[in-house]
Amino acid sequence: MRVKDKVAVVTGGSSGIGRATALRLAEEGAKIVVSDVNEEAGKATVSDIVQKGGEAHFHKADVSNEEDVKALMATTFERYGSIDVVFNNAGVGNQQLKITEIETDEWDQVVNINLKGVYLGMKHAIPYMEKGNGGSIINTSSVLGIKGMRYQGPYNAAKGGVITLTKNAALEFGTKNIRVNAIGPGVIDTPIINNWKEDEWKWGIISKANALRRLGKPEEVANVVLFLASDEASFVTGSTMMVDGGGLTY
Ligand SMILES: NC(=O)c1ccc[n+]([C@@H]2O[C@H](COP(=O)([O-])OP(=O)(O)OC[C@H]3O[C@@H](n4cnc5c(N)ncnc54)[C@H](O)[C@@H]3O)[C@@H](O)[C@H]2O)c1
Structure with a gap:
């Protein structure tokens, strides 16, 4: 394991x-604290893990709310006695609008969840990692953290910020044996991209805009996160690992 x-x-x-x-x-073999704003679906993830013989627990938290994130990390530490891995992954998309059209409230919401949420996750987990033997943090960026795309202003900005914040944290906590990496998924078949499917012509292009000419599966991203979480990645920190089927290369 x-x-x-x-x-x-x-x-x-x-x-x-x-x-x-x-x-x-x-x-x-990891013990998992599943966190999300969607309690019902989160509890379903937990029961699927438990059914397969694993150990898991659900804790509701909005990653953009500091008190929620603080409580998430504190209760995890109380329950299990350590925090070894944090996957700061919660995220949302934005409406397809130009930056001159997007409402400031929407900008705030997207940046608060996708970027501030990562900052809060690290801020409140790292003190527990420092108490233990260190740890591994994986932050979800995107190919859109590197390349621009029309009508993706807040998302582009937040995901770009995740990459540089990851480097910053890797430098600040490396000597504490805390590794911090990011992942850059390409187009992965999950509900977040459902609205892209509405325009058949566009979707035909987007869904194949990579070297492998297909969509990615969430399980293919999970395998990369597993590697970064594990001791196999013991000399990997500050990096952003693309999981995009060659989407950036395309
Ligand atoms: N699917 C893709 O093509 C793709 C590509 C690049 C990056 N990403 C990123 O991957 C991450 C996961 O997305 P996904 O594709 O699995 O989408 P998803 O919509 O299936 O999952 C996102 C989850 O985040 C939760 N969430 C939203 N706001 C939250 C908040 N404030 N606090 C806590 N939880 C919240 C949602 O309830 C949902 O369960 C996101 O950060 C997303 O930006 C996805």
């Missing part, structure tokens, strides 16, 4: 990439 007995917090664990990763880490 590749992450046996490690305690892992997974935000956005109710759906898509977070759910697949919670299941994969549990298969490899």
Whole structure:
């Protein structure tokens, strides 16, 4: 087992990439705290893990709310006695609008969840990691953290910020044996991209805009997060690992 007995917090664990990763880490022996704003679906992730013989618990938290995130990390530490892995993954998309059209409230919401949520996850988990033997943090960015795309202003900005914040945290906590990496998924088949499917012509292009000419699956992202969470990645920190089927290369 590749992450046996490690305690892992997974935000956005109710759906898509977070759910697949919670299941994969549990298969490899980790104890999982599944966190999300969607309680019903989060509890379903937990019961799927438990049914397969794993250990998991649900904790509702909005990653953009500091008190929620503080309580998430504190209760995880109280319950399991350590925090070894944090997957800061919860995220939302934005409406397809130009930056001159997008409402400031929507900008705030997207940046608060996708970027501030990552900052809060690290801020409140790292003190517990420092008390233990260190840990591994994985932050979800995107190919859109590197390349621009029309009508993706807040998302582009937030995901770009995740990459540089990841480097910053890797430098600040490396000597404490805390590794911090990001992942950059391409187009992965999860509910977050459902609205892209509405325009058949556009979707035909977007869904194949990579070297492998297909969509990614959440399980394919989960395998990369598992590697970064595990001790196999012991000399990997500050990096952003693309999981995009060659989408950036395309
Ligand atoms: N699917 C893709 O193509 C793709 C590509 C690149 C990056 N990403 C990123 O991957 C991450 C996971 O997305 P996904 O594709 O699995 O989508 P998803 O919609 O299936 O999952 C996102 C989860 O985040 C939760 N969430 C939303 N706001 C939250 C909040 N404030 N606090 C806590 N939880 C919240 C949702 O309830 C949901 O369960 C996101 O950060 C997303 O930006 C996805």
